[in-house]
Amino acid sequence: MTLTVQRIREDVADVLGEDPLDIPAADDLVDYGLDSVRLIDLVERWRREHGVDVSFVDLADRPAIDAWVPLLGVRQ
Amino acid sequence: MTAAPERGLPLTAAQAGVWNLHSLDPSGTALNLAEYLEIHGEVRPGLLARALRRTADDAEALRTRIVDTPDGPRQFTVPLSAGDFPLRTADLRGEADPDAAALAWMERDLDRPFDLAAGPPFRHALLRVGEARWLWYQCVHHLVMDGFGYSLLARRTAEVYSALAAGRGPGPNPFGRLADLVADDLAYRSSEQYGIDRAHWIQALADRPAAPTAAGRYARPSRTSLRRGARVPDDVTARLRALAGELRATWAEVLIAAQALYVSRVTEDSDVVLGLPLMCRLGSVALRVPGMVRNILPLRLEVTPALTFATLTRQTVLGLRAARRHQRYPFHHLRRDLGLGDEGPPPVGPLFNVMPFDYGLSFAGAPAVPHNLSAGPTKDLTVHVYDRADGRGLRIDHDAHPALRTGDELGAHQEEFLALLTRIAHCDPHAPLSRLGTPDGDGSAHQNRDGNGDVNGDGNGDVNRGGNPGDIAAVTRIGPVDAGARRTPDAPALVHADLTLTYAELAERSHRLARRLAARGVGTGDLVALALPRSVPLILGVLAVLKAGGACLPLDPEYPAQRLARLLDDAGPVCVLTDSATAARLPDTAHPRLLLDATGLPDPPSADPPHAFAQRHRARVIHARAASAASGGPTGTVVPYPAVARPSR
Numbered sequence: 001m002t003l004t005v006q007r008i009r010e011d012v013a014d015v016l017g018e019d020p021l022d023i024p025a026a027d028d029l030v031d032y033g034l035d036s037v038r039l040i041d042l043v044e045r046w047r048r049e050h051g052v053d054v055s056f057v058d059l060a061d062r063p064a065i066d067a068w069v070p071l072l073g074v075r076q
Numbered sequence: 077m078t079a080a081p082e083r084g085l086p087l088t089a090a091q092a093g094v095w096n097l098h099s100l101d102p103s104g105t106a107l108n109l110a111e112y113l114e115i116h117g118e119v120r121p122g123l124l125a126r127a128l129r130r131t132a133d134d135a136e137a138l139r140t141r142i143v144d145t146p147d148g149p150r151q152f153t154v155p156l157s158a159g160d161f162p163l164r165t166a167d168l169r170g171e172a173d174p175d176a177a178a179l180a181w182m183e184r185d186l187d188r189p190f191d192l193a194a195g196p197p198f199r200h201a202l203l204r205v206g207e208a209r210w211l212w213y214q215c216v217h218h219l220v221m222d223g224f225g226y227s228l229l230a231r232r233t234a235e236v237y238s239a240l241a242a243g244r245g246p247g248p249n250p251f252g253r254l255a256d257l258v259a260d261d262l263a264y265r266s267s268e269q270y271g272i273d274r275a276h277w278i279q280a281l282a283d284r285p286a287a288p289t290a291a292g293r294y295a296r297p298s299r300t301s302l303r304r305g306a307r308v309p310d311d312v313t314a315r316l317r318a319l320a321g322e323l324r325a326t327w328a329e330v331l332i333a334a335q336a337l338y339v340s341r342v343t344e345d346s347d348v349v350l351g352l353p354l355m356c357r358l359g360s361v362a363l364r365v366p367g368m369v370r371n372i373l374p375l376r377l378e379v380t381p382a383l384t385f386a387t388l389t390r391q392t393v394l395g396l397r398a399a400r401r402h403q404r405y406p407f408h409h410l411r412r413d414l415g416l417g418d419e420g421p422p423p424v425g426p427l428f429n430v431m432p433f434d435y436g437l438s439f440a441g442a443p444a445v446p447h448n449l450s451a452g453p454t455k456d457l458t459v460h461v462y463d464r465a466d467g468r469g470l471r472i473d474h475d476a477h478p479a480l481r482t483g484d485e486l487g488a489h490q491e492e493f494l495a496l497l498t499r500i501a502h503c504d505p506h507a508p509l510s511r512l513g514t515p516d517g518d519g520s521a522h523q524n525r526d527g528n529g530d531v532n533g534d535g536n537g538d539v540n541r542g543g544n545p546g547d548i549a550a551v552t553r554i555g556p557v558d559a560g561a562r563r564t565p566d567a568p569a570l571v572h573a574d575l576t577l578t579y580a581e582l583a584e585r586s587h588r589l590a591r592r593l594a595a596r597g598v599g600t601g602d603l604v605a606l607a608l609p610r611s612v613p614l615i616l617g618v619l620a621v622l623k624a625g626g627a628c629l630p631l632d633p634e635y636p637a638q639r640l641a642r643l644l645d646d647a648g649p650v651c652v653l654t655d656s657a658t659a660a661r662l663p664d665t666a667h668p669r670l671l672l673d674a675t676g677l678p679d680p681p682s683a684d685p686p687h688a689f690a691q692r693h694r695a696r697v698i699h700a701r702a703a704s705a706a707s708g709g710p711t712g713t714v715v716p717y718p719a720v721a722r723p724s725r
Binding site: 015017028030031032033034035036037038039040041056057060061062063 | 324325326327328329355357358359363364393396397400401430432433434
C-alpha cells in the first residue's frame with residue numbers, strides 16, 4: 001500500500017494521540033509531543049507497512065509533515 | 077562567527093555542566109563513558125583500526141583538547157597524531173574465561189583518567205574472546221560525548237568498516253561541525269527562549285528546590301562501579317507495550333510512570349520529581365554532531381493513591397510534552413537558579429534514562445550487540461532502560477553511588493521495580509494505584525544498611541536514617557522499624573536528649589503497647605487519641621496504634637481544655653493514650669485513658685507473630701488529623717495511609 005500525505009498525517013496523529021485535523025503540516029511536531037521513541041515508532045511503521053527506507057536522523061532533521069513528504073517518497 | 081581557531085571554542089552549556097562535575101571528582105574517572113559491542117563473526121583487526129581512525133578524523137569532538145584558561149575552559153580541535161592511535165588489541169582465547177578476562181580488563185581501563193588537556197579524550201580496544209566473537213570496547217569522556225553521540229560514532233565505524241571490507245571508499249563525512257554546535261548553543265543562551273525556559277523551570281520547582289533522593293542522601297560524583305542489570309521478561313515487555321498502546325502513550329512513558337509510582341513509595345511522598353536525561357536533538361544542528369548535548373529535565377508528578385495507572389500515565393505524557401517545550405534550559409543553570417549550586421542536593425530525585433536506539437549494526441555482515449559499561453555518574457540512584465530492538469525484553473540497569481548503597485540494596489531496588497512492572501503489566505489500568513499492591517513481606521531487604529552515614533554531613537537528624545527514606549515497601553511506618561529490629565537490633569532508632577532506643581527496643585516496646593491497646597478494644601480502623609510529649613513517647617504511641625490497626629488522633633495538650641473536650645466528643649476515640657504528666661492537663665471527659673508510664677499493669681502474653689499487626693491494615697485510613705476550621709471549631713481530616721509519613725516528620 002502506498003504512503004500518502006493523508007496517511008502520514010494519520011500515523012503522526014496516532015502516535016501523538018491527537019486528532020489528524022489538529023496537526024498542521026508545517027509545524028514543528030516536537031511542540032505536539034513528538035519525541036525520539038515516537039519517531040522510532042513511525043520509522044519502523046513506515047518501513048514495515050510501506051517498505052519506506054528512511055532513517056531516524058533523516059526525519060529528525062526537520063520534524064514536520066511538510067519536510068517528511070519528499071523524504072518518504074510521496075508525490076503530492 | 078565563533079572564536080578564531082587559535083583561541084579555541086568555549087564549552088557548550090551541556091559541556092560546562094559536565095566540566096563542573098568533573099572538577100568535583102577527585103578520581104577524574106567518574107565521567108568516563110564506555111560501551112562495548114559484541115561482534116559475532118570474523119573481524120579484521122587492521123581494517124577496524126582504519127575504520128576507527130577514519131571515524132575519529134570525521135568526528136571533531138574526538139579530536140579536541142580541553143584546556144582550563146583564565147577565561148574558563150576552552151576546547152581546541154586538533155588533528156590526530158599520525159603515530160599512536162589509542163587502540164589496544166588482545167587475544168584472550170587462551171584465558172580460562174575469556175569474557176570475564178575481557179570485562180576485568182575493561183573495568184580496569186575505565187578506572188584510568190584521561191588527560192583532557194593533552195587529548196585525545198577516547199580509547200579503544202579490540203578483544204578477541206572466541207573463534208568468531210570479538211569485543212570492541214570504546215571509552216569516551218562525557219565532556220565530549222553523550223549516549224546519542226556514541227550511537228552516531230558506532231554507526232559510522234560500522235559503515236566505514238563495511239565499506240573498506242567491500243573495497244569501497246567510506247563516503248563523505250556525515251558529521252556536523254563542533255563550531256556549529258557551539259554557535260547554536262551561544263545563540264540559544266542569548267535568545268528570548270532562554271529567558272522563557274528559565275522562568276518556566278523556576279516556577280515549576282521554586283517551592284521545592286531539593287527533591288528527596290532514594291537514599292535520603294546524595295554524594296559527590298563517583299565512577300558508577302555499582303550496577304545491577306536485568307531483563308524485563310519478554311511477556312511483561314510485550315504486555316507493557318500493549319498497555320502503552322491502550323493508554324495512548326509510549327512504552328517509555330509507561331516505564332516513567334512506573335518509576336514515578338515506585339519513587340513515591342520509596343520516598344513516601346506524593347510529590348515526585350524525576351530527572352530525565354533527554355537527547356535534545358530533534359530538529360537541531362546537534363542531530364548530526366557526535367558530542368555532548370543531552371540535558372536533564374525535571375518531571376514533577378503528583379502520585380496519590382486515588383490516581384489510576386491510566387491517569388498517572390496521562391499525567392506523565394502531558395508533563396513530558398510541557399517539559400520538552402523548555403528542554404534546552406541547562407540543568408546546571410537551573411541548579412544555580414534554585415540556589416543549589418553544583419555541590420548542593422539535586423533538584424530531582426533518581427534519574428531515569430531511556431535509550432531507545434537500536435544500533436542494529438553489522439560489520440561487513442557480522443552482527444554486533446551493544447552492551448553498556450558506564451553511562452556516567454549518579455548522585456544517588458539512576459535507572460537506564462535500553463530497548464535494543466533485538467526481539468527480547470527491555471534491558472534495565474540500576475546504577476548507584478558506591479558510597480550510598482550496597483550491592484544488595486541496589487539489587488533489592490531492581491527486584492522491587494521489576495516486580496512493580498510485572499504487577500502493572502497485569503493490572504487494570506483504571507483501578508486505583510493503591511490496588512497495585514505492595515510487595516509481599518516487610519521490605520527487609522531494602523533498608524539502608526549503612527547506618528547513619530550522611531555523606532555531605534549535615535550531621536543532625538534525631539531519627540536514624542537507617543530505617544526511613546530508603547525503604548521500598550515502607551508504605552507503613554511499621555515495616556521499617558520491625559525490619560530494622562531484626563537486622564540491626566542494636567542500632568539506634570530514636571535518639572532524643574539522653575534517651576536512646578535501639579531498633580529492638582523500639583519494636584519491642586511498641587509491640588507491647590499495641591497489645592495493651594488491643595486489650596482495650598482497639599482494632600482495625602478504631603480511633604485512638606494521643607496526648608503525649610512530642611518526642612519518644614509520641615513516636616512510640618503512633619507506632620503502637622498503627623500496629624494495633626488503629627488510627628491516630630493527635631491532641632495538642634496546649635490547646636484550651638474546652639476545645640480539646642469538643643474534639644474528643646466529636647471524634648469519639650476508643651481511648652486516650654497519654655502519660656501521667658500530660659493527663660493532668662487534659663479536660664475531664666469520659667474517654668478511657670491508657671497511661672504510657674503506668675506501672676504494675678500486667679502485659680498481655682507476648683506470643684509474637686511479628687507481622688500479624690503490620691499486614692492487617694495496609695493502605696487503610698489510619699490517621700485522623702484535627703484541623704481548625706474557620707468557625708474556630710476543630711474538624712477532623714482523614715488522611716490515607718501513604719500520605720501520613722511526610723507531614724508529621
